[in-house]
Amino acid sequence: MGAVKQAAPSAATRCIRYSPVAPSERTDCPVPPLLSSLSDAFLNALKARQYSPATVSTYAIDLAHLLEWVGDVDPAGLAVHDIRRALATLHARGQQPKTLARTLSAWRSFYHYLARQGIVAANPCLGLRPPKGDRKLPNALSVDEMAKLLEGPAEDLWSLRDQAMFELMYSSGLRRAELIGLNLDSVDLVVREVTVTGKGRKTRIVPVGRQALEALRAWLEQRGTVVRDTPALFVGTRGGRIGATAVRLSLNKLALKHGVTAHVHPHALRHSFASHVLQSSGDLRAVQEMLGHASLSTTQVYTHLDFQHLALVYDQAHPRARKK
Numbered sequence: 320m321g322a323v324k325q326a327a328p329s330a331a332t333r334c335i336r337y338s339p340v341a342p343s344e345r346t347d348c349p350v351p352p353l354l355s356s357l358s359d360a361f362l363n364a365l366k367a368r369q370y371s372p373a374t375v376s377t378y379a380i381d382l383a384h385l386l387e388w389v390g391d392v393d394p395a396g397l398a399v400h401d402i403r404r405a406l407a408t409l410h411a412r413g414q415q416p417k418t419l420a421r422t423l424s425a426w427r428s429f430y431h432y433l434a435r436q437g438i439v440a441a442n443p444c445l446g447l448r449p450p451k452g453d454r455k456l457p458n459a460l461s462v463d464e465m466a467k468l469l470e471g472p473a474e475d476l477w478s479l480r481d482q483a484m485f486e487l488m489y490s491s492g493l494r495r496a497e498l499i500g501l502n503l504d505s506v507d508l509v510v511r512e513v514t515v516t517g518k519g520r521k522t523r524i525v526p527v528g529r530q531a532l533e534a535l536r537a538w539l540e541q542r543g544t545v546v547r548d549t550p551a552l553f554v555g556t557r558g559g560r561i562g563a564t565a566v567r568l569s570l571n572k573l574a575l576k577h578g579v580t581a582h583v584h585p586h587a588l589r590h591s592f593a594s595h596v597l598q599s600s601g602d603l604r605a606v607q608e609m610l611g612h613a614s615l616s617t618t619q620v621y622t623h624l625d626f627q628h629l630a631l632v633y634d635q636a637h638p639r640a641r642k643k
Contacts, residue, residue: 351393351395352393352438353391353392353393353394354382354385354386354389354390354391354392354393354394355386355391357394357429357433357438358379358382358383358386358429361378361382361429361432361433362375362378362379362382364432365378368520369520371496371500373496373563377421377425378425378428378429381421381422381425381426382425382426382429384405384409384422385405385426385429388404388405388408388409389401389405394430394433394438394439395433395438395439395440397443398443399443399446399447401443402423402426402443402444402447403447406419406422406423406447406449409422410450416449416450416451419449419450420449422449423444423447423448423449426444427442427444427445430442430443430444458582458584458586458587458590459587459590459591459593459594459595460579460581460583460587460588460590460591461581462595464579464581465489465588465591465595467577467578467579468485468573468574468577468579468583469482469485469486469489469530470577473534473537476541476544476545477556477569479534479537479538479541480538480542480553480554480561480569481569481570481572481573482534482537482538483531483534483535483537483538483553484498484553484561484566484569485569485570485573485588486528486530486531486534486535487506487513487527487531487534487535488585488588488589488592489531489588489591489592490526490527490528490530490531490592491513491515491525491526491527491528491531491592491609492525492589492592492593492596492609492610493513493515493525493588493589494517494585494586494589495563495566495567495585495586496563497515497516497517498553498566498585499551499553499560499561499562499563499566500516501513501515501551501552501553502550502551502552503550503551503552504550505552506527506535506552508527508532508535508536511526511527511532512524512525512526512527513525513527515611517611518611521611523608523609523611525609526609538553542554545558546558547559566585567584567585570583570584570585570588571583589610592609593606593609593610596609
């Protein structure tokens with residue numbers, strides 16, 4: 320006798336799977352939304368919540384990886400093993416654990432969004448962990464290297480802008496996106512404070528140092544000669560708000576000009592701020608607040624830098640520690 324052929328699911332059964340509406344209230348069976356269209360809706364929701372363009376772009380890349388592996392399917396049909404295999408594939412392609420952790424976080428947030436919309440009943444990303452990797456210490460410059468990088472005087476209009484930007488980043492521990500987002504009313508030169516909008520649209524107020532204030536005053540005196548109709552504190556050569564690439568290129572140019580051979584990137588100024596303040600004060604909580612870290616464990620990485628500094632001083636000063 321041949322095998323019994325299983326009957327295909329009825330239209331009513333398929334509707335029960337894909338629709339959150341009670342069966343008695345349904346009049347038809349809608350086609351389930353697919354991964355590509357739901358990804359677009361999720362990214363639009365992030366834009367509506369005023370996530371930065373860079374963050375939205377990163378989410379788009381991570382969701383594209385998921386789409387590439389599983390195909391344009393109904394996300395409600397994906398299970399834990401599908402997500403695990405997708406991660407394993409990315410790992411086999413050479414993606415680092417830190418990148419995989421970010422990708423998994425993006426997928427998890429995507430499924431949270433789908434659950435809130437009533438599209439999925441469970442999040443298959445919950446409980447999964449990316450492979451662990453070595454935790455790299457932040458790339459912080461020494462005090463002497465920072466002094467060399469920021470030494471003046473500025474020679475022209477754009478040098479004044481660069482001096483003000485990087486003095487402020489180092490003085491107040493700003494992220495590049497936070498610097499770019501500053502407006503004229505973000506800085507109070509009298510009170511010596513800057514109001515920063517950080518990750519998650521959280522605001523914090525950070526002190527501004529004397530040299531950064533002087534650099535800001537010099538830039539603001541000249542800003543009106545190139546500014547377009549924008550409230551942005553720092554503008555590019557076309558008069559609009561400066562972009563992320565322009566900030567990076569300006570910093571590279573400044574490092575080359577002053578002969579700083581260490582690897583310099585915008586986030587290194589934030590790392591240097593945190594490391595140097597912690598070395599001087601030892602106040603981890605204060606550094607956490609100024610950096611805008613939600614968790615103290617994120618800030619604690621700078622204690623390793625502080626220990627490295629102390630170990631170096633010990634090796635140079637203690638007669639029994641010096642290498643022959």
